[in-house]
Amino acid sequence: MATAETFYDVIRRQGITRRSFTKFCSLTAASLGFGSGAATAMAEALETKERVPVIWMHGLECTCCSESFIRSAHPLVKDVVLSMISLDYDEMIMAAAGHQAEAILEETKAKYKGKYILAVEGNPPLNEDGMFCIDGGRPFVEKLRWMAEDAMAVIAWGACAAWGCVQAANPNPTQATPIDKVIHDKPVIKVPGCPPIAEVMTGVITFITTFDKLPELDRQGRPKMFYSQRIHDKCYRRPHFDAGQFVEEWDDEGARKGYCLYKTGCKGPTTYNACSTVRWNEGVSFPIQSGHGCIGCSEEGFWDQGSFYDRLTNLHQFGIEADADKIGLTAAGIVGGAIAAHAAVTAIKRVTTKREKADA
């Protein structure tokens, strides 16, 4: 591995003159409202700061996170990979293989102890001592623990690493386990979604490299800047929700008019993600804009929450699947029946008691 380039090196390598570089620093400092010293500080930081080494590992997953990541438009993923970070290891896209690849891990661990970011796509299965995911001749869970030991922080990409996703869905035969349940002594940044939005992924990385600190996380360990509001809070169909205008059935008049998808099971009201603000594919659209409800892909256990077309979870405990209203109504009906019967018995008893008393 070559010595790490600084940001300045990268900027110069891209053909930018020193003059434009200083200009960029002062303009950026001014536009961000920083004081007069900031431009110099910024220039110095970029000149001296090494790019953050990133190790990207893959456990049980489908690679949709990588697929999403490489489509980032702002910033372009090439800028992230080639300029902002030093992506030293990624089984998916690196040229090295076998022992050569393993050597990179050893080297990073030793050389950048406590400085590199471990980005994990997918999760480790723990059943049978982790035998369901073997990577480089040993269980993935071991490799994960080993690399996490010396990392600065761990990024848990996607629903798999953050929550478990489909491989952890009931009955979870391999006991696939989210990263934060395996790595306890390092900050774990969850970036859920199936996949996460490309710009959210690069955004998290940009934040870390730019400010040299980890983004503020919410209670669930997700970066607040992308996950503190629900799809529903920023959905452009929200006025139809408040008005009480819903798509009642697919392809009805309401669907044509772009009404709210609440009744067709939209999970926007319970889903924290940036789709309704950042959108997908360079901001072209997102599921709701295309006429389908949100399926809550960035939420915990979204595969086990029943149909994509029900807002509330079906409850399997009741033998057959039933929703909260069916159960409630049935129970109320049974109770009502029991009351009627009880009242009838009460009345009969009363009459017979009176008769007994009269007879006596």
Place this chain on the structure above:
Amino acid sequence: MTLHETLPADTHDEKAIERPSVYVYDAPVRIWHWGNAVSILTLALTGYLIGSPLISVSGEASANYLMGRIRFIHFAAAQTLTVLLILRVYWVFVGNVHARQIFYVPIWSGRFWKEWSHEVRRYMFMTRQTKKYAGHNPLARFTMFLLFTLPLFFMVITGFALESEGAGRDSWEYVLFDWVFSIWPNSQDIHTNHHLGMWGIVIFVIVHIYVAVREDIMSRQGIISSMISGERFFKDMED
């Protein structure tokens, strides 16, 4: 059990009606009862309509605010209920013994369980003997604690957790109730459970009203009027 006989004052020179009565529910409990009952009926109705909204209205979105209004009524009733509940909990400490009854069950008391099983047998028509209790009968108390008091707190807690989602991460609702999301990281579960909780309370209300009316007739004690006037009359003592 001791009942002090209160003789209503003979203000109009008429003969005092000699009927044993006991002051059970003080005014705050009664005000709470009816305020609470109205809030809950409102919450159940609007909550159901939040879960299964009415048929779509037509016209411009900006000209309508039906769902918004229904949700507003739900939240307003919820705030009312919560304030009343806080006052009621305060009254647990300052009010009379009956004010405490539905907030805990004396599971350590042998007498309680004896009377409890007596009441169970009575409702199963296994005994006819009616015992008199100044407050709730032990079965009523047990049921109220289990099927009303606990679910009510559950509804308030999950309700405010849900409200914090719309109010935002910097709202006081979130500051106070963010821990709920550690129990259920996916708020869909909170919605489902809040919704189930409604049905639990609806069932309680059905049984509660039936039992109150039935007791009033059967046990010849002024059960219903006791929640209006506060006093419980024992219409005949020799029974």
